[in-house]
Amino acid sequence: MLYLVGLGLSYKSDITVRGLEAVRKCSRVYLEHYTSVLMAASQEDLESFYGKPVILADRELVESGSDKILTNADKEDVAFLVVGDPLGATTHTDLVLRAKRQNIAVEIVHNASIMNAVGSCGLQLYQFGQTISMVFFTENWRPDSWYDKIMENRKIGLHTLVLLDIKVKEQSIENLARGRPIFEPPRYMSVSQCCEQLLEIEEKRGTKAYTPDTPAVAVSRLGSASQHFKAGTIKELSQYDAGEPLHSLVILGRQCHELELEYLLEFADDREKLRADVLADQEYFKPAPWVPPAEEEDSD
Numbered sequence: 001m002l003y004l005v006g007l008g009l010s011y012k013s014d015i016t017v018r019g020l021e022a023v024r025k026c027s028r029v030y031l032e033h034y035t036s037v038l039m040a041a042s043q044e045d046l047e048s049f050y051g052k053p054v055i056l057a058d059r060e061l062v063e064s065g066s067d068k069i070l071t072n073a074d075k076e077d078v079a080f081l082v083v084g085d086p087l088g089a090t091t092h093t094d095l096v097l098r099a100k101r102q103n104i105a106v107e108i109v110h111n112a113s114i115m116n117a118v119g120s121c122g123l124q125l126y127q128f129g130q131t132i133s134m135v136f137f138t139e140n141w142r143p144d145s146w147y148d149k150i151m152e153n154r155k156i157g158l159h160t161l162v163l164l165d166i167k168v169k170e171q172s173i174e175n176l177a178r179g180r181p182i183f184e185p186p187r188y189m190s191v192s193q194c195c196e197q198l199l200e201i202e203e204k205r206g207t208k209a210y211t212p213d214t215p216a217v218a219v220s221r222l223g224s225a226s227q228h229f230k231a232g233t234i235k236e237l238s239q240y241d242a243g244e245p246l247h248s249l250v251i252l253g254r255q256c257h258e259l260e261l262e263y264l265l266e267f268a269d270d271r272e273k274l275r276a277d278v279l280a281d282q283e284y285f286k287p288a289p290w291v292p293p294a295e296e297e298d299s300d
């Protein structure tokens, strides 16, 4: 059996009881180690908690070497651990499909994900549209296809969850070209860098999917002891230090409900300013006001 086990967002003890029971009976345990990190537990912490070795699985192993992970999984139990939910945000459906093609049974043990825990910022999950990923811009690679998705979400009033890039075990172009297995230190995009990139692309596109004054919420280290929320405009958050990773951002949709706003005000430096910013932002994309048809002329 291949078990895909969600670890939850932060602590080694966030694993579910069913997940822990599965891990304890597995002969090999892999930890997916390139799309997210468990903030309050190291590899060693997990190993002593589970009472067995944990193998770190980088992108290469999962995407190109998955046969290694699946070796003998038709005869013994293998666990593939994913921070958050195994099918939340990053879906590991490819691994599931490969396992099924080899007649390996698969069981998925779910857990909390950034995709649902983000509701703790006070915005209602029902009011979220398409989630987007923001990657680190380089000098000559500044992808902005996500801009259209924000536009679509905002046009119909929905909030946008922005997940931020993580670079773990990346090689510099030079080391890659020379085949040197030297890896850069891990990098995690911050809320401020994400907001700077948002502002740069709005300036370039100029079609006002959002503006520097559009309200947003910085979400840091959700589910950990130091989790924190900050509500402000995109411009304000581009200068905000959200501290240690992991960070996410939510760009507000224009139909912010009064209860959502009340919750958000708790996270604002200046409550009255945030209220005014949210109300002003809601004017964007409003459908034209309904005008009653002209009354038909009385014919007699």
Ligand SMILES: C[S@@+](CC[C@H](N)C(=O)[O-])C[C@H]1O[C@@H](n2cnc3c(N)ncnc32)[C@H](O)[C@@H]1O
Binding pocket: 009, 035, 036, 082, 083, 084, 085, 086, 087, 088, 089, 090, 112, 113, 114, 115, 162, 163, 164, 165, 166, 219, 220, 221, 222, 223, 224, 246, 247, 248
């Ligand atoms: C590609 S997603 C992986 C999501 C994970 N599988 C899950 O279900 O939560 C990783 C990104 O989600 C966001 N994220 C994940 N956990 C977070 C947390 N606890 N607090 C804030 N952002 C988080 C960060 O932007 C991070 O770079």
